[in-house]
Amino acid sequence: MPAMAREPAYTRLHVDERRRQLLDAGAALFARHAYEEISMRQIAQAAGVSKPLLYHYFPSKNDLFMAAVTEAASELQDRIAPSGEGTPVEQLTASLDSYLEWIEDNGETWSKLMQSAAALPQARELVEGFRARTMDMVLAELTGRRKPRPALRTAIKGWLGYMDAAILDWTQARDLPRAKLRDLLLAAFVATLFAAQQVDPKIKLSLG
Amino acid sequence: MPAMAREPAYTRLHVDERRRQLLDAGAALFARHAYEEISMRQIAQAAGVSKPLLYHYFPSKNDLFMAAVTEAASELQDRIAPSGEGTPVEQLTASLDSYLEWIEDNGETWSKLMQSAAALPQARELVEGFRARTMDMVLAELTGRRKPRPALRTAIKGWLGYMDAAILDWTQARDLPRAKLRDLLLAAFVATLFAAQQVDPKIKLSLG
């Protein structure tokens, strides 16, 4: 029964601030551990907050995860957006450089996120959407507005898979300078386009 | 309190039979649903057996999954093993045909397995091992016993990613005959090798 002035039992924040804080806490944990390895209790605890409050701001673990990933993805998407200047190949070079630079800085985050995303249907759709937008950007430069022929579409999706696998190998082995990897991805891109054209000669391309 | 002869509460099987039955039941479920979507209860129930018995034979869900996947993977590995006859390109063509044929027959199983494997570290290692063996098979034909240069290794891992992505697109869209896809993969393979050589001219290749 101490009658003296106690320090406040907790600090009160405005809704926006609190939401930001929780989102950041979640993002920080999801960046270092896979989705399944993190519990809502841990996230609440890391933010110094009770579990029901966390649920008050994010109605489910999935929502919190998606909010964090969507934010990161849109930042990344902005980063690799083509400037609109230069030939298609120059634009792709610039985008690749930005992308690889980000991954070089956040290698673990990238791999953990890819791992988590593989398990959650919603997150898979997000990655799928990210790829679809990237593919559309590429296709718009290559073929204009025409609907691509199946072999070309498959080839470009294949190249996106090539990117992921090559980048994963790069982050693990670290025996290739970034510029070399960029050149390899670029050369592989052009090469796979020619391969697709060889399989389906009706494919028309306008490379710079 | 029926005094008459009751039918036995359960039927007893020999260890090998029971294990086979449980493994098959698990494999059948994992082939149609992702890892997280299947519970040990469901597997036990599907086999007409209690949960603890399932645990008696497979000490954890992970073990059961790995046992099922390992079995399937080794069957597949045998299937795509090169015959040893013909030029490297001919052998690769034959292996690709076997692989694609299997996937055309078991498309859903393939995608569910890839999805599940992405989430589990152990399963990822298994897929990684599968790829490593495939890559070694390829490299042995291309460069003999020499240790590959980094750019070549990255390029081949990239091409394996190209395969996965292209095949995934193929199983979803189904607008490409199998032979066309095989030709596309093959052409992409040769093309990415040349791309790697362009980035690192020291790479020596011996294509048939």
Next chain:
DNA sequence: CGCGCTTGTCAACCGACGTTCAACAAGCTG
């Protein structure tokens, strides 16, 4: 000052999960 609205805590609970344990029962051997 006091009142009320918002923000927050706490303890307890739910059903489902993976996993474990003590005890029962089926079938072989003597």
Next chain:
DNA sequence: CAGCTTGTTGAACGTCGGTTGACAAGCGCG
């Protein structure tokens, strides 16, 4: 038929994501 091995089970544990309801602390406003 007794007794042993061992295949098998129902019940329970701890943790997870998620929910409920009652209540306290901070802050603005009359």
